[in-house]
Amino acid sequence: MNGKPSTFTAYYLIKKNRVQKKRKLYKLALGVSFDLTVSIYLGLFLLFGAFILFDTIKQYQHYFLEIESFISSNIVLLPLLFVIRPLYLSFTKPGILFTSAELKLSMLPFSRQKLWIYCLLEKWLKIVMGTFSLGIIIGLVTPFTFNLIWPLIILTVLMQLLMSIPQWYLYQQPIIKKLLIIFVVMVLTGVTRIGSLAFEPPYLWIAILLVVLLLSNILIFKSCHTHVDWQKVIQTNDLAVWNIWFVNQMSKMQIKPEKRQGWLQQIVKRKKEKLPFDYQDKTIIYKRLWRRSFAEEKEQVIQTIGGILVLLIVLCFQAKWLFGLGICLAIFIFSKMVASFFTAGFSEKLLHSLPWDMEVRIKAFKYWVNWVAIFLGVVLTILLLSSGVNWLWIPMLILLYITVTTFYINRQLRLRQSLLIKENGYQSFWEESLSLLFFGLVLVSIVYPIVSVAFIFLLLYQVRFKK
Amino acid sequence: MKGLDVNSVSVIIKEEPILDNVSFSLNQGSISALIGHNGAGKSTVMKTIMGWQEKAAGTIEIKGVEQERDFIAFKQNLSYIPEEPFLLSELTAMQHFQLYGQSYQMKEEVLLSRVEYYINKFEIADKLDEYPESLSKGMRQKVQTICALLPDVPLLLIDEPFMGLDVYASDFLQQVLIDKANNGTSILLTSHQLERVQELADSYIMLQQGKVVGNGDMEDFQELTRRFDQ
Numbered sequence: 001m002n003g004k005p006s007t008f009t010a011y012y013l014i015k016k017n018r019v020q021k022k023r024k025l026y027k028l029a030l031g032v033s034f035d036l037t038v039s040i041y042l043g044l045f046l047l048f049g050a051f052i053l054f055d056t057i058k059q060y061q062h063y064f065l066e067i068e069s070f071i072s073s074n075i076v077l078l079p080l081l082f083v084i085r086p087l088y089l090s091f092t093k094p095g096i097l098f099t100s101a102e103l104k105l106s107m108l109p110f111s112r113q114k115l116w117i118y119c120l121l122e123k124w125l126k127i128v129m130g131t132f133s134l135g136i137i138i139g140l141v142t143p144f145t146f147n148l149i150w151p152l153i154i155l156t157v158l159m160q161l162l163m164s165i166p167q168w169y170l171y172q173q174p175i176i177k178k179l180l181i182i183f184v185v186m187v188l189t190g191v192t193r194i195g196s197l198a199f200e201p202p203y204l205w206i207a208i209l210l211v212v213l214l215l216s217n218i219l220i221f222k223s224c225h226t227h228v229d230w231q232k233v234i235q236t237n238d239l240a241v242w243n244i245w246f247v248n249q250m251s252k253m254q255i256k257p258e259k260r261q262g263w264l265q266q267i268v269k270r271k272k273e274k275l276p277f278d279y280q281d282k283t284i285i286y287k288r289l290w291r292r293s294f295a296e297e298k299e300q301v302i303q304t305i306g307g308i309l310v311l312l313i314v315l316c317f318q319a320k321w322l323f324g325l326g327i328c329l330a331i332f333i334f335s336k337m338v339a340s341f342f343t344a345g346f347s348e349k350l351l352h353s354l355p356w357d358m359e360v361r362i363k364a365f366k367y368w369v370n371w372v373a374i375f376l377g378v379v380l381t382i383l384l385l386s387s388g389v390n391w392l393w394i395p396m397l398i399l400l401y402i403t404v405t406t407f408y409i410n411r412q413l414r415l416r417q418s419l420l421i422k423e424n425g426y427q428s429f430w431e432e433s434l435s436l437l438f439f440g441l442v443l444v445s446i447v448y449p450i451v452s453v454a455f456i457f458l459l460l461y462q463v464r465f466k467k
Numbered sequence: 468m469k470g471l472d473v474n475s476v477s478v479i480i481k482e483e484p485i486l487d488n489v490s491f492s493l494n495q496g497s498i499s500a501l502i503g504h505n506g507a508g509k510s511t512v513m514k515t516i517m518g519w520q521e522k523a524a525g526t527i528e529i530k531g532v533e534q535e536r537d538f539i540a541f542k543q544n545l546s547y548i549p550e551e552p553f554l555l556s557e558l559t560a561m562q563h564f565q566l567y568g569q570s571y572q573m574k575e576e577v578l579l580s581r582v583e584y585y586i587n588k589f590e591i592a593d594k595l596d597e598y599p600e601s602l603s604k605g606m607r608q609k610v611q612t613i614c615a616l617l618p619d620v621p622l623l624l625i626d627e628p629f630m631g632l633d634v635y636a637s638d639f640l641q642q643v644l645i646d647k648a649n650n651g652t653s654i655l656l657t658s659h660q661l662e663r664v665q666e667l668a669d670s671y672i673m674l675q676q677g678k679v680v681g682n683g684d685m686e687d688f689q690e691l692t693r694r695f696d697q
Contacts, residue, residue: 274596276561279575285558285566292557349553353517354570355543421538422518 007110011118014101022244029250057142064143072148075155079209082159083189087182090170092236096120099241100234113225120164127160155206162213169220172228282357286364293345294368304337305372309379316383323387324446327380328439331405334376338369339412346420358417373405393449400445400452403459404438410462411435434461469528470495470653471516471622476525478511478677485511486677489525493653493670495621498644500664500685501657503674509657512674513624516655517547530621543571546618550626552611554599560610561595564617571618578617585613588639605631616643623647625656629663641667 034042057064071078086095098119106112135153139146170178192205192212277284294301308330315326342365346352377398384394411431438458441451471493478486486508493499501509514520516527518534518541527534529544546567554563561582568578586592589609599607608631615623628644629637644667648654658664664671664685671688673681 274559274598276559277565279565279569279578282569285562285569288557289555292555348555349519349549350555352519353542353547354567356539357570357572358539360569422535423538 005109007105007114008118010105010108010110011102011115014105015122018101018241025244025247029244029247032250054141061143068144068148071152075151076203076206078152078155079159079206080189082156082163083185083209086163086167087170087185090167090178090182093167093240094171094233094236095164095167096123097237097241098230098233099237103230103234116225123164124161127164128157131157131160158210159213162210162217165217165220165224166213169224171233282360283364283367286361287367289351290345290365290368293348294341297341297344301337301341301372304333305376308333308376312380312383316387320387320446321444323383324443327401327445328442330376330380331401331408331442332439334373335405335408335412338409339416342413343416343420356421358421362413362417369409373402377402387446389446389449393452396452396455397445397449399459400455401442403455403462404442407438407458407462408435434458469493470497470530471655472526472528473512473516474526474528476512476515476527477523478508478515478520479523484677486515489674489677489679491672491679491682493622493655495530495653496648496651497670498648498654498656498668500668500671501655501674502661502664502671502688507674508677509674510626511677513547513626513655513657516545516624518542544620545622545624546571546615546620548612548615548623548625548628550630552599552604552607552631554607554611556599559596559598560591560602563610563614567614567617571620573618581617582613585616589613589636605633605636608632609636612640616647619650619652621651621653623652623654625654627658627660628656629658629660637663 089095096116096119098116102115102119103112106115131153135149135156138144139149170181173181189209192208273288311326311333312330315322342362345361345365346356380401381394381398384397385391389397438454441454445451469492473489473491476486476489477484489508489512491499501512503509511520515522516534518538527541529541532541532544534541558566564578564582567573568575573581586595589612591606591609591613594602594606594610597606599610602610612628612632615625623644625644628640632640641663644654644656656664656668665688668685671682671685672679673688
């Protein structure tokens with residue numbers, strides 16, 4: 001063979017195959033979720049949906065014009081957003097998608113620097129094409145005028161192009177240096193902005209910012225390939241490339257994100273946390289492990305708690321029986337969420353392989369659950385106070401909700417526990433009936449608060465059960 | 468009473484039989500090697516004993532405690548050294564040892580003296596307060612190995628015991644395993660390092676395509692079967 005192999009050809013080959021593989025994955029995922037009939041219905045639905053949306057947008061034309069005039073008068077503030085976002089992202093994402101494939105290519109006779117530049121150019125190309133396409137679609141579909149859209153497109157493109165290299169550079173820096181740089185940048189940006197208020201035209205400061213960013217890009221460009229933790233970069237980027245939400249949902253396979261080096265995590269890992277535990281207090285280790293387990297599932301935790309809050313707030317101001325229904329659903333959803341997180345906490349191989357002291361694990365688990373329950377309880381109390389329920393009944397109602405929640409969570413945990421330890425499912429017709437009865441009482445509790453006295457019965461039952 | 472009794476265990480994954488009527492037992496204080504080509508089912512046997520893999524049929528007992536009947540007591544009877552360390556990134560090496568000590572209900576003074584012994588022998592005394600991310604793969608393997616060696620259990624399962632360990636650590640581990648076996652622990656290990664296995668184990672169980680195709684004394688072991696009969 002003659003001549004040097006072309007880096008671009010190798011890069012292009014990887015990209016082409018990546019696109020083909022992704023297309024295949026999407027095809028497979030689509031095959032699982034849609035057949036011909038569903039596709040036809042969905043197509044028609046989308047078509048009608050688009051017409052309805054277009055019509056609705058036209059009806060609200062005046063709102064769009066108001067938004068347009070607001071954005072136009074504040075457009076000089078927009079670059080701040082484009083500066084802050086990549087700075088924030090630099091804690092977890094390098095921004096330039098240099099993956100393990102490119103790293104492996106760089107171990108063959110291909111230049112790593114060239115490969116990195118191709119990744120950067122690809123990102124820029126995507127920014128330009130994506131922003132222009134989106135801008136033009138918005139311009140054609142919505143009442144926004146192109147007098148606003150063109151400057152927005154150009155500003156968005158320029159700022160994103162100029163922040164790509166700084167984000168990559170910052171990602172590589174140690175946490176303290178990174179925080180320091182960000183602090184200095186923010187102060188300088190603020191000072192420039194305030195200073196620019198004195199100048200006419202106001203766009204001058206945008207021009208200054210762009211020039212400063214351009215110079216920074218030139219300055220840091222050379223250091224972009226030194227002191228790079230390539231392993232960390234490719235771990236993050238591989239996940240960004242291959243963790244495709246739609247495919248994950250359809251295949252029911254989750255690509256577990258690598259632990260992120262979030263800024264909070266980096267600061268919080270204090271020296272104190274490295275010290276051995278108090279061996280006599282068995283719950284300490286498990287409290288730490290459950291906290292980690294919740295943190296890993298934080299999106300679901302936030303979604304569920306958010307859902308419960310929305311449910312309670314929306315139904316609180318409706319008819320009384322609807323508020324009761326909302327509380328009923330909230331207790332049910334919360335208990336199911338708690339039970340499902342309990343099982344998930346055993347999925348870690350090391351924790352699964354150890355003998356389980358269930359009492360200790362449950363105690364540590366409930367420590368966190370109780371904090372969430374207290375928060376929801378406080379919100380519920382406020383809602384009860386503002387919903388017009390006689391305040392004299394509120395303590396009794398709260399006691400009813402606490403006992404029902406505790407009872408149902410304990411029952412759910414016992415069920416999950418029996419599955420984990422391979423026992424036959426814990427079943428009790430009596431407890432099932434009791435759950436139904438008390439959910440019924442919660443349902444009518446806002447209309448007939450007197451039913452809340454029944455909490456005493458459930459409380460006594462639980463005390464007896466514990467004994 | 469047998470140290471481990473695997474009786475007619477079958478495992479089916481996606482309608483494909485992975486283990487087919489596998490039966491074998493380990494005497495108390497014996498070291499047995501689970502031998503087979505890649506994909507023979509060795510890891511599945513380990514996973515099934517650990518309870519990670521559901522069985523389609525069969526029973527598994529450790530010292531008379533059946534897996535299905537009392538899973539927690541069953542787990543209390545075994546510890547496991549995996550081929551790849553699976554340490555938790557939130558705990559330091561010492562905190563891992565404490566977690567194992569508490570889980571196996573070890574007294575604190577016993578735990579501390581054993582930790583002291585093993586960390587010196589494995590030469591990781593200076594790494595006790597380190598998180599797994601800041602340890603090399605070999606160090607992580609040492610931490611994981613120590614974790615499993617800490618409790619006195621009737622059964623020790625080991626997947627590729629010498630993988631990632633340096634020669635001194637491997638020699639020390641080999642000696643520890645022999646001592647443990649002399650004290651009554653049954654050991655089931657898988658390894659591709661046949662020479663070392665032949666030195667260590669006193670019996671073997673050979674798997675091929677998910678079936679036991681041979682077992683006996685290690686000295687009678689002749690050669691590994693191929694993936695497909697030739």
